[in-house]
Amino acid sequence: MKQTHQFLHKPIEDKTIVWFENTNEYLILENTTADILKRLSKGLSVKEIATALAKKLSVPLDKTIDFVLDLEKRLYTPKTKKEVDIVNDYRDVKIPDSFEFTKYYKVNNVVFKISYSSETELSYVHPKFAHLTIKKPVKFDHFFDVFIENKYIFFYVNKEFIGAWSPKEIHYFQGKFSMELIQKIHNKEEDKWMGVFHASAVSNGKKSILFLGDSGNGKSTSLALLQANTFSCLADDFVPIDVKKQEIYSFPAAISIKKSSLDTLLPIYPELKTTAEYNFTRLNKVVRYLKPNNNNFFNHLPCNDLIFIKYQQDAELQCTKIASVDAFQQLVPDSWLSPLKDNAAVFLDWFSTLQCYQLTYSNNEEMIATVSKIFDDDL
Template identity: 25%
Template sequence: MIHGPDIVNSFGSHFLLWFAKTNTYSIIDTDFQEILNVYLTSKSQSSFIKSLQVETGFSTTFLKSQYQRIEDYLTTCHTLTDSDTKSPDLIEIEPLANSKYYQIGSKVLEIQYNDQRIQQLFHPLIAHLHINNDLSQPDEHVRIKLAEKKLIMSLNDTLTIQCQTSDYHKIQGKLIMQVINLLHETTDQDWVGLLHASAVSKHKLGILFTGSSGSGKSTLVSLLVSHGFELIADDTVPLRADDSRLYHNPGAVSVKASALSLVSKYWPNESSYTKGLRSKSKGAITYIPMHKDFVKSGADCKYLIKVNYQPNIETEFTEVGLEEVIQEVIRESWISPNAEHAHVFFNWLDKLRFFNLNYSNFKEVIPILEQLTESDR
């Protein structure tokens, strides 16, 4: 018999499971949970069949197929995938030509790029933190280099990641994690995850927005922040392990070409804009810094909202089950494989309410979210 999940928690009509060996999550419905429970409490295939046959009268053939289905499921959940790669070797990248300094909280980060094109991939996200610094030693330094058609990043002379140029978002991710760590004086081990989402707060309550690319998360966040909400983070939101709060990511908000004319009405200071690379699906990305202040203590998240922007649709805001909104968050986020962190993640989810939001006019969304946060104060 194959052993079961390491954490199980019920969320309404569904269960969320976690498998420690592979850091795999699974959502199952109550029907599947019933039969999985019978499997996990049975000593053999015959006892599994026997206990279900007594209850249901199903045929042995049918129950054998169910037994196999559960075994296949558990095997998949316990099997490591190809991407479970080993840690990179330690190497050094030599000092590079283009150097920029950034003020991250009380710390100074130096990033060296080996040419302007590489700089253009990473600098716009944190351009507003750029400082002229020829005097003091940086607290940390990062080097990002293009070598043999691959991008390589080192942090304080230690290679942290190497990837294809088409995967430069992996280096952006490592870089922004380091920026977050500098700001909050933390290490990667202090975080439960870096969630692929955007977040704002109101009345000190955090609202986390999820949704697929093009769903309008960043646009909605830009507009909310210009209407009395505080920005916590755009695109990647750190969730801290010791207090289960969402913390600031100091990166700028990325605005797609199609949303820029709307967003720029409320963020008219174009001198703060930094143009990023043009992408086929998103057009030219404009990075706009929108943080008013970095709240050191983070925000208590109460709501996870799946956003779906479509032109000319009615605004709909519906409370739903975890299973409707959590899939993208887990699939597209880094979540620590540490078992203690997994428990924190489950406890954090347990306290959230989940919603679907369909909208075309953000002005209809503002009172809904204001009312929601007001009612929970």
């Protein structure tokens, strides 16, 4: 029985973006290469495809056969999953009878009880959500348990085991924690989300814009400046987008402010002077957290624009449209994208409609004015 190759393809500009179901990978390919994949998926033999390619490119047949075989092998061989080496099987691990810390967080009308077995687990989660803390309520809607056993961090939601992670995988735990949180806030299971972006999302009340860029480029600082100038923080660092409407959904985490941004932001947010400081040695950064000005964490808005933003001292403001394929290559590696075929198809269609910009600035007022023009489709 001939192997079936499951993939999606989307022409964008002069390239083709291809998604592979067996690995949940996206690649940007030359159109000729993408055409070979289409032929393979239709059941054409390697020799048929290679013969046509040799004729088209005027190269020896043995070369094109090797090329097609290599392409098929590299692109269709399933990735092997690395087994998680937990010292004891998680089924033998029991939720502790008592926890050192219990916090209650309220997101609009949804109340969470989060229990942490020690200060270590507390530090992984609480700082971003401390602004949501309330006194012990009469009742709560969901309870999360976080504890360390045999050096692994375990995570349960409403007594259901979610996962366990080694000390080197704390960021995966934090991502899963956030995913469970948005599922409960917005009443959407994981298969209803198209993806989650490592970005910042700002809103004008009618739509949103995504800020992207490497750590230290100024995403969160720009977001803080904008929320002090009539805009709203929709999400910071963890930006979810749904499948049904392809809209950015609010996420209630605080805005992460690096120490290097304090001089800029203290005149606007004097509360940062006395806000607790957190030293994340693993990430080599020291941050404080700023409460977002969002007052509706159920909010969700369309997004038409991506901005790769960069603060650069003494730079003249430059804002130019960039190629979609270039934006795609920067967006995807730091994102969680749904492994479901239908959701992947929606993501490709949604991405193809976006306007993508590169914005470099040093003057805050000029940056704010430029973002306003993009919101108004006036750039």
